Structures are given as structure tokens and as C-alpha cells.
Amino acid sequence: MSEQETHPAEAATYDVAAVQDKWLPVWDELQPFRADDDSPREKRYALTMFPYPSGDLHMGHAEVTALHDVIARYWWQRGFEVLNPMGWDSFGLPAENAAIRNNEHPATYTYANIETQYESFRRYGISFDWTRRLHTSDPAYYRWTQWLFLKFRERGLAYRKNSPVNWCPNDQTVLANEQVVDGRCERCGHEVTKRELTQWYFKITEYAQELLDCLDDLEPTWPARVVSAQRNWIGRSEGAHVDFAVEGRAEPITVYTTRPDTIFGTTFLVVAVDSPLAEELVTDEQRAAFEAYREEIRKETEIERLSTDRAKTGVDLGVTATNPVTGTQIPVWATDYVLADYGTGAVMGVPGGDQRDWEFATTMGLEIVRTTQTPEGFDGEAFHGEGPAINSPAPGVDAPLDINGLSVDEAKRATIDFLEQQRAGEGTVNFRLRDWLLSRQRYWGVPIPIIHCEKDGEVAVPYDQLPLELPELRGADLKPKGVSPLAAAEEWVNVACPTCGGPAKRDSDTMDTFVDSSWYFLRFCSPDYTDGPFDVAKANAWMPVDIYVGGVEHAVLHLLYARFFTKVLRDMGMLEVGEPFSAQLNQGFVINRGKKMSKSLGNGVSLGDQLAEFGVDAVRLTLVFAGPPEDDIDWADMSPAGSLRFLQRAWRLSGDVTSPAGTSPEGGDVALRRVTARTVHDAAELIEAYRFNVMVARVMELVNATRKAIDSGCGPADPAVREAAEAVAILLSLVAPYTAEEMWSRLGHEPTVARAGWPVVDPALLVEDSVVAVVQIQGKVKARLDVAPDIGDADLERLAMAHPDVVRAIDGREVRKVVVRAPKLVNVVV
């Protein structure tokens, strides 16, 4: 009964709430996860995507941080100095909309939610270094966002241009291409329209090639779907610019094509109807028809325009152009199936090689010439596959270039060579990626630090006047009116020009919030630094982020922008690395009953309720154990009650150990010691492969083995039992910190188990003294042998062939082959 005397107050059931209340203040005191910049230990940077402060934390936050924390805590246990910071992406529309609704300032909503989320994170026990907390809406932070904007502008990487842009009529602001999904606003789902506006852009296209090339290096450590999404988004294509001369016009029409080899089949040119080129080319006779057509197209929404099965439409512009290879005159049309802002906004119409051109030619009654030999039995329309060139030129036609019979690749090269020789074109590379539109016509964001002066034009706000703070606006002042609320803040917007002192106006737009999150991981390295956005030495010491955990919804947006910022900062000499995130892990979604949680489906699961019912550890364990991190978790299939049951079983071990703390495991039960050693060893490998669910399963096994040893094996006093229980506590500290701490304490140790260090295993215990070899006949198992792990092939074969069950199975048949894989297997082929 000595156990009961030792722990008189402890009943047989584990009191989750009491354990949580007991350890949280202790950890607050100890601050075990404060990252020391000057630590001699090897550094690791673990980052999880910082949240937007909308309400309290939900299941998604719980999942991503639980997964992330396994890695961060593992690194601490392995002896690294770990930077694991957290902050808030706290500018953005929801706060602004809430402020309009409640007639208050967006900061009220924002900072109230941040406090709520902070408190929840704290209780949730994630190993964040709270001393580095930051908010992108703090002037101390956005001062440097503005500083970076000005530096980018100095390098020609931030500029203003007038261009048709995506406009969300609901949010009353422009959107970046990345924020338009299937013609709808990514945020609110409203149909997006086009508007002609002068807006600020970041010149991300200047880095398109490098952003693409570096993906090769990231491929092994980044999720495949993110790499592929970025490749698709950047959309590199190789082709040629080809010039088509137009009579009476100095400049030719330059088209972009990926199939210069089909030039002999070019029977017309098509120009984007909404391009300045179309406007300029149209003849007076055709102008009325052209303008009517253009008006019709303008009324259409993006959704209608993007529909792929719509009929081809267009208007003849009335001009002809000269095919630079054949010299033939071909008509020039305007259409909406050519995009104004891709390539040159003009395309050579090759109906024989392109299905869209085929449809257009058929509709408009234009000529069709095939220039690639179609395969036997081909009954399609346009053909864009492999085949020898034909009609290039057509039989009997004399042309300065002849590519007949060449393969597509050869023909492309020959055509480009010819065009370059004739100065009528050149080989070129094109990208789908466009410059990043960063202006937003809303209030709750970083003010663009530019002053517009009639005399001096765009003038930067002087660096010593940063931060340029937002004026105090609230409630109805923030109502979207199509221009930024800042434009109406007279006292704020009217200002003296820094150059001439005359009357001028501030730029009244704010920055896309993705600008804020494009460099926050750098700020975390020195969050209180006041001489620049970050301390260069510290950033270089911590960067790159060793693991970045977050949602795959940011595959192209945030991750592409952050990569761009990192490359620019490297080129500015402020960073050594060119890629911010060396490895990445995307968690799946937490769903319920097969569907995404939503109010309308009524299938939401409240994180708060789950925590109240099962406790922090059981919820975290459930999320980590559910399956591979990147898979979706259907909460309906999960059993937090089962997780809690397991935690109790683990906890009970710590009360059963009777040997004193500090007992050497030497001489303890070898069988149990082997299980412990194997579990600790495998757990490390599993964590490094992000296979946390399997790691948890292995800890469960260890708990089961220890239980058996106590109840019906070596007994509670055996040193191996203590060794096993301590290993369980340390391994569990990555997933269930409260339970682990309580176990550690009951095992006679001081807090905190989180910094106890990874259990040391004796390598000798990892080597089994005997293994089971399987003997197969025709691949079917017929016998098992206990053999030494270092047995040779010859010895194993001899043992196997002598086994009575094997002799019986062979049954006197001729042995044709014996495959031996010592020490595991013998396969006899008869």
C-alpha cells in the first residue's frame, strides 16, 4: 500500500482540468521556449502561418498548431535552440466590415479578438515564444512595411500603371489576379468585373524565371501540390514573337506564338478586342461595328467570358497584314478569345493547328490550311500533335523558307532562325504570371507612403516621417464608396509636398494585406528592432525557416509573394538566403460527417466545447493521431474519448513506478528495455518524416508493453519500468504536454519535461539477439525459424532445408531455385 501513501490524494481517475490549472502557471513562470539569439546551440526555425484574428480559435487552428508543435518541441528535446514565434495578420476586411456594422474602430474588433486567441493559444499549450509576438496592424510593424515599399520603389519594383483590373463590386476594391478564383472574389464570392484604374504594382514578373527555377530545389521538401500549383501559376512557355507588317503603319503587329512552325498555316490575325492595338488598327469603315462589339463584350462578366464552350465572336478590323514567310495578305480580326494582357495581345490564327482558331475560322468563313501531317485515322478538327510539317510551303509555292518534312521541334527552330535572320521575329519566353496589384480601396491596411503633387508628381514620404499612420476613422466613415475612405479624410489626405512645399495629396489607397505577411517571418527574428525592418545579423542567423506549417490554400498567394520578397531582400544585401522556407508541411482540413464545417450545414464542431469535454491533451492527441498530417480529418470518425482513455493509461504508469527517480536502467528487464529503445529510436525517424500518427501508435505500444511488464512481467520495481515510463513522458511531451508534465512530476522530476532532453538509448538494445526467419515454398510461408541476426545465407539455407515442415512441403519435388535473404527469409522454388 506504499503507493497510496505516496499519492494519497490521487484517485484512480485522472483529473484533466486540475492538471491543466496546475501546470499552466508553472510554464508561464519558466518560459521554457524563449528563443535565445545568442545561444551556442544549433538553431532551428519552426513557423506556423500566423492567423487572421476573426473570433476565437477553431478546429483548424487547433490542428495546424498541434502538428507544428510536435516538430518544435521535438527540436527542443533534441537540443536545438528553437525559434517558434506567433503573431497576428491583423489588417484586413472583416475587421473593417465589423466596424461599419457596429459603428466602431476596426482596431477594437481586431485587438479584442487577438486577446481572445492569445489566451486560447496559451491554454492550448503550444510552445510559442510569446516574447516575440507581433501584429501587422501595429504602427511599429507597418512602419517597416512602408519602408520596404519605398525601397522596392527605388529599385523599380513598385510602380503605378493604368490598366484594366479586377474589381469586386461587393468589397468595393480591386483584387490581385491571385485573389480571383473562377471569376469570383476569393474572399466574398461575388462576381468580379473589370475596371480601368491607375494602381500600384509590385514587379514580381522580374523574378518569374528565378521563382520557377528555385522550385526544383524545393521539390524534395515542399508538398508536391504546392510546387505544381506554383509552376502552373508562373506558367512559363517558350515560343516566338512574329512581326506581321501592316501597310501604312510604321509598326508591325507582333504576335506571340508557341508554334512558330505553323506559320504557313496562318490565315488571319486576331487581336484582343479590349486592347489599345485593336482600337488603333480599326478602319473608319469598320469602327462602328467594332465599337458595338466591344461594348457588348464589356458588359459581360468574367464568369461569362471564361466559359469555355461559348461560340467564337469577332469583328473584321478592315486591315490586312503580311505573313512574313509567305508574303500573303491576311485579314486582321478583333475578338474576345484573345487576352489583352497575355503575350502581345495578338495571335496568329492557325485554324489547322489550334482548336480555338479552327472554331473561329469556321464561324467566320476563313481559310484553313493544315501544316502538320495528321496521323492515320485522325478525324478531329485542329491537330496540335507531333508530325512532319506539310504545306510549308504548299506544293508548287516558292517561299524563302522550306520546313516540309521536319518534326515539330526542328520546324520550330528553323522558323525562328529564319525570322531572326529576316528581323521579322525572335524566339522568346512568356510567363502567365502578372505583376502583383497591391493597391486596395479600403481603410484597414498599410497606407501607401506616397504623396501626389501636381508639380513634382509622385513623391515618397520621407523615411524619417515613417510610419505614416492611419487617420482615426470609424463606423460610417469606412463605408465602401469605390474610393478609399482615406480620400475623404481631408485633414489626413491634404498635405504639403515634401519637395516643393506646395499643396499635394496623399495616396489614399492601402496595401494588400499579403504585403504584410510577405516578411513577418523576418520580423520575428528581431521583433523589437527599431533601426530597420529586421536586424540583418539575426535574420541571417535564424533564416531560412526550417519548417513552415500551414494550409495549402496559400499555395500560390502568400507563398509566392513571400518568396518574391525574400529574393528582393537578398538582392538588397539584407539577406543571405534566396528562399524563405526550406521545408513545408500542409495540414488537411478538419471536416465533420464528410463535409466541410459550415453554419448552413449545421455540422460545426466547437473547439471550445471539445477542449472543455476532453481537455487540451486529448484534443491535440486526437488531431495528431488521426492520420497523415496532410489528410483531411473527419471529426465524426475520431474519438477524443479514446485519446483521453489512452492518456489516462499512460498517466497511470507514472503512479505505478516504485523505483526512485535517478534509478539507473542498467540491469532492468531486457525485453522491456528493448521495446523502449526501439520506440525512442523509431519515434525520432517518424517525426522527421512527419509521420506523427505512427509515432503516437508506437508510444501506445510502449504504454501497453509497460503495463504488461508491471502487471504480469518484471513488476513495478524493475528499473526498466521507470525507464519506459520516463520515455513515455518525454515522447508524450510533444503531443500532450499537460499529461506529460504531470507524469514527469509523479516520476519524481522537476518541471519541465518539455526540456528534459531526448531519451538516450543504448544502441546495443536496438540489436535483437534473435530474429524470426520465414521459410517460403513458392512464396507461401511454410515454416519459421529463430535465428541469430547475423546468420549467413549459407547457414540459413541449410537450417531451412532441414526443417521438417519444409521437407514435407517440398515433398520430394525438384528444387529449382532457393532465394536466401538472411536473416529474414528463404524462398524455395520447386
Add this chain to the structure above:
RNA sequence: GCCCCGAUAGCCCAACGGCAGAGGCGAUGGUCUCAAACACCAUUCAGUGUGGGUUCGAAUCCCACUCGGGGCACCA
């Protein structure tokens, strides 16, 4: 249409090309209880989406297909 990922027991998931089962959930039986819940103990169930191929041997490698998830898409 193009590209990427996946499919193993009633369910969630394991399995260096070598015994299909580590772990959990559920179910069933038992112990405990006046009874139940909890807890504990035990038992149960698939031949790996389909069809081929490679191999002594395939859940695993290759090909085709089906289904599911995701990305890109009138990008010339």
C-alpha cells in the same frame, strides 16, 4: 482538355519488394456493480479499387482503366 495526389478490415489508419496488421475506433463476450456508466481483460473482421506486366516473391515497381481529392485552363 492538361498536370499532380490518393484508394488496405464496419470506420480511422500501419506494413525497407519478403508472414497483409503496429495502433486506435466500433462491435461482441467477460470482470467490476443491486443495476448501469466508467474502467479493465479478451475476442472478432479484409487478401489490399479493376485488369494486365516485371519478379523466386507485389499492398509496395511499371502500364491501362475506374472512382475520389486538388491545381491550371479560350494563356495562343
